Amino acid sequence: MLDNIRIVMINTFHPGNIGAAARALKNMGLNQLCLVDPREFPHEEAESRAAGAKDLLEQATVVSTVEEAIADCQLVIGTSARQRSFDQPLMDAEQAAGMITDEARSGQVAILFGRETMGLTNEEMMLCHRHLFIDANEDYPVLNIAQAIQLVCYELRRASKQTEALPEPAPYPRQHEMTLFHEHLEKTLHRTGFIIPQHEGRVMDKLRRYFNRTRPEKAELGMLRGILTSVEEALEREAHDPTLDRSPQGGANKT
Amino acid sequence: MLDNIRIVMINTFHPGNIGAAARALKNMGLNQLCLVDPREFPHEEAESRAAGAKDLLEQATVVSTVEEAIADCQLVIGTSARQRSFDQPLMDAEQAAGMITDEARSGQVAILFGRETMGLTNEEMMLCHRHLFIDANEDYPVLNIAQAIQLVCYELRRASKQTEALPEPAPYPRQHEMTLFHEHLEKTLHRTGFIIPQHEGRVMDKLRRYFNRTRPEKAELGMLRGILTSVEEALEREAHDPTLDRSPQGGANKT
Numbered sequence: 415m416l417d418n419i420r421i422v423m424i425n426t427f428h429p430g431n432i433g434a435a436a437r438a439l440k441n442m443g444l445n446q447l448c449l450v451d452p453r454e455f456p457h458e459e460a461e462s463r464a465a466g467a468k469d470l471l472e473q474a475t476v477v478s479t480v481e482e483a484i485a486d487c488q489l490v491i492g493t494s495a496r497q498r499s500f501d502q503p504l505m506d507a508e509q510a511a512g513m514i515t516d517e518a519r520s521g522q523v524a525i526l527f528g529r530e531t532m533g534l535t536n537e538e539m540m541l542c543h544r545h546l547f548i549d550a551n552e553d554y555p556v557l558n559i560a561q562a563i564q565l566v567c568y569e570l571r572r573a574s575k576q577t578e579a580l581p582e583p584a585p586y587p588r589q590h591e592m593t594l595f596h597e598h599l600e601k602t603l604h605r606t607g608f609i610i611p612q613h614e615g616r617v618m619d620k621l622r623r624y625f626n627r628t629r630p631e632k633a634e635l636g637m638l639r640g641i642l643t644s645v646e647e648a649l650e651r652e653a654h655d656p657t658l659d660r661s662p663q664g665g666a667n668k669t
Numbered sequence: 670m671l672d673n674i675r676i677v678m679i680n681t682f683h684p685g686n687i688g689a690a691a692r693a694l695k696n697m698g699l700n701q702l703c704l705v706d707p708r709e710f711p712h713e714e715a716e717s718r719a720a721g722a723k724d725l726l727e728q729a730t731v732v733s734t735v736e737e738a739i740a741d742c743q744l745v746i747g748t749s750a751r752q753r754s755f756d757q758p759l760m761d762a763e764q765a766a767g768m769i770t771d772e773a774r775s776g777q778v779a780i781l782f783g784r785e786t787m788g789l790t791n792e793e794m795m796l797c798h799r800h801l802f803i804d805a806n807e808d809y810p811v812l813n814i815a816q817a818i819q820l821v822c823y824e825l826r827r828a829s830k831q832t833e834a835l836p837e838p839a840p841y842p843r844q845h846e847m848t849l850f851h852e853h854l855e856k857t858l859h860r861t862g863f864i865i866p867q868h869e870g871r872v873m874d875k876l877r878r879y880f881n882r883t884r885p886e887k888a889e890l891g892m893l894r895g896i897l898t899s900v901e902e903a904l905e906r907e908a909h910d911p912t913l914d915r916s917p918q919g920g921a922n923k924t
Contacts (some may be wrong), residue, residue, distance in 0.1 A: 434813060434816070437812075437813060437816075438812075438813075438816060440806060440808075440809045441805045441806055441809055441810065441811070441812045441816070442805060442806060443805075443806040443808075463813075465811075465813070466809050466811065467809065548823075549826065549827070550696050550697060550698075550826075551695060551696055551697060551698040551826075553695075553698075554695045554696055554721050554722065555696065556696070556720075556721065557692075557693075557696050557819075558689060558692060558693075558718075558720070560816070561689070561692075561693060561696070561815070561816065561819045564812075564816045564819060564820065565819065565820065565823055568803075568820055568823075571804065571805075571806075572804070
């Protein structure tokens, strides 16, 4: 189950932190490290800090965008130093670990860690289904990124010992399917006039948060996509229906 | 209560680890860092890795021996990467944190961390009342020292939220009192002939472990010291008693 959990480090500045993170993962029995656009990698400082976990460095995936890092994941967790207020439900590391190990029985889960200086951007936070924070000293809650990764992996290991190992059928769609759905949804809402070009961003942000929070299952997503398609097809039919009265007074009424 | 917990780093090789440890402490609300004979300190690498915890570096105590580091402590916990077999009861980080925060209400507690390469020596392990291990991957259980400190501090913070804050009267003696007792005991056992010079080390080791495990309270230690004193005084009296028959056949019998 720990094999299905991917630790994603975005735009890491210090290669030493990447090495320390690799070691932190291996110490806790994880093995998936994904680096999104690291500033310097490979680097001897990463090798050095990885110590006995150089194999994880070699196996690490390096990609250019966050979307690539999470495309095949059914659950995406964002981390932050502070309890930032978004709509995604907020959990401490222990709570999140329970949810993550549970889902990791049936599919891939990604946990996103941001830049040393500023963590994750708002956009990256909104890609996530849930947010995780590490309970820390209010006077100084910002942990070193490799330390934060160590704590999260520690909680994951602990939770994995309590979670039943039986695999479950995977009910959730993967991130790239959700991305396609959001694109489809946006296009459809433009066509229906629900989205006006001036306010486009806010509506889609709100909808994205809604779907991240409620997490439609595969079958449900199938229904939602079917609904969108039916709306589009209905609009197509009406657009080409010769019997409709298109006079300004009549509206789109059939004569 | 976290204020009464002292993190002790023995013979640390990399100053970066000292800085990272200081940050780890402050992130979790602790503030006592004690360095026993660090290889290089102060050092700019420690400053750099400490980030927002430079104040803890400045306040850190630097001593030459472990004994100095723990003299005023009523509870001393040793850490190890592996579940080494000694007589001291072994606990994982979570269990130990419960005991530590409980005792920290009434006195000082020290947690010892050893060298990057080899952890604590056997002698240092035997100074401890209890041993703590961090549950980790059996294939690679050796954490970076600052990471281990981070995890322990994290568990301490968690436990402190669950422990009642009411201070209790301190029932346990401090380490230096126990050290004096052991010296007194050893001297007395030499005098009684219980310790023969050839086997001296093993008897005292076993006794030290016994007292570390059972942890006499202050009053009990008072009694034990009183017993030792009475034995010495009795031996003194007999040595100078003119009425005793000291002939080889008679033994030390009064005539």
